[in-house]
Amino acid sequence: MRVLNSLVCLGLACLAAPALAQPTPPVSVTGGQISGTDNGEVRTWFGVPFAAPPVGSLRWRSPQAVVPWQGVKETTAFSPACRQTVAWISNPQSEDCLYLNIWAPEDTEKLPVIVWIHGGGYFGGTGAQPLYDGTRLTEKGVIVVTINYRLGVFGFLATPELSAESPDHASGNQGIEDQIAALQWVKANIAAFGGDPDRVTIMGESAGANSVAVLVASPLAKGLFQRAIAESGNYSVPLDASENTRADRKTAEAEGAAFLKAQGAADIADLRQMDADTLIRQTWAPRVIVDGDVLREDMTTTYRHHRQNDVPILVGWNADEGKDLAPEILGTGDFTAANHEGLVEKLLGHAPSEALLAAYPGTTDAQARASIIQLTTDSWGWRMWYWTSLQAQNGKQKPYLYYFVHSPTEPATPCGYGCQAGHGAEIPFVFNQLDQDPRPWSTGDRQLADRLASYWTNFARTGNPNSTDLPDWQAFDGSDTSVFRIGTDDEIKRRGALPDFRLFGTP
Template sequence: MENIIVDTSYGKLQGAQEGPVLTFKGVPFARPPIGALRFCAPELPEPWPGVRDATTYGPRALQALDPQLAAEATVDEDCLYLNVWTPGLGQGRRPVLVWIHGGALVSGSGSEPQYDGTKFAFDGDMIVVTLNYRLGAAGFLYLGDLLGEKYASSGNSGLLDIVAALKWVHDNIARFGGDPGRVTIMGESAGAMCVGALLALPAAQGFFQQAILESGAGQTTRDTASATSFTRRFLAGLGLSAHDAKKLLTLSTDELLAAQIRFIQSESIGGVRHLRYFGPVVDGTTLPHYPLDAVAQGKGARVPLLLGTNRDEARLYMALDPQLTHPDRQILHTLFGSNSATAADAYATARQKHPPEEAWAIVLTDYLYRLGVIHLAREQAYQHLPVWLYRFDWDKTSHGAFHSLELPFVWNTLNRPHPLQIPFRFTFGAEEYALAEQMHAAWIAFIRNGNPNVTTLPPWPTYANDERETMLFNTVSRVVSLPPEQDPANYQRHGLTF
């Protein structure tokens, strides 16, 4: 093996040459959150002697694995590892992209093939970092009201893991050729909602200079009362009362994972419902404010943003679960809590112009994703901070421009097999490859220069609340001024309350 070694703050790493870039995989950025550290904030990693092999990915966070992955991937509470792609060592100070994966806060990892950083690193001459963070109960189960001060931050353990990775990047990325003062955080779906929360998280401030949010904006953040209510239900699934919460500390890893899987199976609808249960918590200390409120009050990170949604987000979930095909008030309450009545009214209004299924898809898309993104763009603009808004409209599938469909375009990886290509009946041709090149270039331009404008797309102005100009990505992309809209009466826009 070629002698590709970097000396970090904690020890030396042996990397590898993979095509045009160097990679370092399975790099520990925090002490394993096991034993007495379960549900606690991450601690600094232990230094290691000699040279540590960094040519294979670390374990994923606790989650149910797809049977196709079970043979090649492992899950463990000891999961806090990151991966680095770099065009070269010690050759200038390149911009840094830190990717935060999605997966409803119960699945996913930084090692998924679709997040291979080679294209961004090589095409954009940048450093790419992907990471794992604690998921599900280990990362977002709020225990502060049941177990006291030591666990006051437990509802945000997953967010604090991301902060620990950002601190590692700040302290070490220059040794990989990166600039710690030019860091962009980027996430999709649950990852974007984590990015939204990081905008308001005091511990994250100064560790990033701009952010990209794809289909998420912090709208799953909840108060401690709602979070504790969820924790009580989780305990009940184990046959435990609130007084027995300490028993969570002594469950084996397998028992904790089994409890999480059972709970998700009993509570889930179409892969969406548990997204609304696990999420960041406004606990008064780790996360003092709802992300949207922090931005509106000038208390959040004052950084440029690029954000948007897919036109038909909810079509993915409607296709995967028949329960989500038609309106149901119980589903609305489960997904949107105190906003369920407002969502029901929105459906009644949409029914005046659209067939039932289309009206339902519009409302689910709005309340799951679009409204949260629009509100963040608005508040960013009110603060006179740069923000660019997009909508992904390419829809040559059996289910339109569904949730997550933009990812292979952004990462410019249309040549990789897409798991939904056969059931959702779509293929990629020359027009799609051209669109992927355009979107990939726009994201690279934003990461490098803080502005997504490129010559292959129409001029893309910043979003302003009077013009509301938005890039619509399609085989022929264009900028339009979206119509004005007002929040419905009694709509709670900053987070979830159940």
């Protein structure tokens, strides 16, 4: 969903190059030559095109080949964000947004590569947010790539006509296809920046983590990455058969046809002529569907039959997800005893069992509110636990599962979304970018950030987060003890207990 409001990008200069920076020598990539910025410690290339602008007749089509250019293109400034309406992204926006950004250490070869897929519920976000600055991770010996992909109605519209015109007879997952196109670009070009195209890790949070889950399951992404990291997001692996209706192609196409009609368009050609500002104001709930191309079947079935791209995965969730996610998912803050059972059913997508209601009671308003927030956190954790369990049972590569319980130092001003161990709270630690949020970070916070950056980059390097200088992280085997708790000893003692996942079902 959203990332921390206090950490949003305030403009294209939010990751401005350091003083005394020099242009990099030209690098040949798909489409022509580019020049970035070299500050003597890290080289950067911002706003590198990985596909043609998806505008005009290309709106809602699969990403097309990069349009070649003459001369040396300067890639020193971020591209516009993809069109969106969220308040926490103030960057300039455009439909012409299929660009990526690269951070690379000086004078290195065959380094592991991390490709970051931003979150934002598939309706917001950009790869240029300051929290995603890859500088500190490059110090750990990796190359970092962040990408944009189409959002909202521009990235996730399906209609019968769009499916009919597609060479693959599919529509609705254009945003995921953009991610695949970016990975294809990385595969073809990253060696020119010192990267190893055979050691690519995809990494994302929230909708970005859901995208990682989809890419692990998609046959179209086979061979484009060798590891996968997903933080707090996986709602495309169905936990219950009822969830498959949300991913149904025919349902999505019918909703898209209704959207077209509501705009007064006779056909998709008419809709392509409409102003983007008009379209983006219309209600559209973006989601990934089983379109027959990107996804051929529901993802639980994919895992149970070992048809996923079998790569090592590192996934997890945070102890206070529900604080932020419950109002977003349920669309209300009115968590009372009167509507408790209905909200539980809405959250789960099916009628709750008596045992689950007993574990998350709502006799009083205060109890109901606390239960809904905790159940949201625990159901989010269940999704990550379930996915990891499927991999442990039906895959050959080892999975690693974490539970982030750390509540960092609170800032002087009131701290809302993403604070405590909220949704996205781990991101500044993973990127080792605590200073992007001006709060009184403790020495322990900074040590934890350096440790997590090491775990994540170790995993990108070898498929195993461990090294001799870090506490051992056991591969997940289904036991509670194999879930790696992240926090201080006191926090782990107080908050490290896992919910009873048996209440939610079994993989």
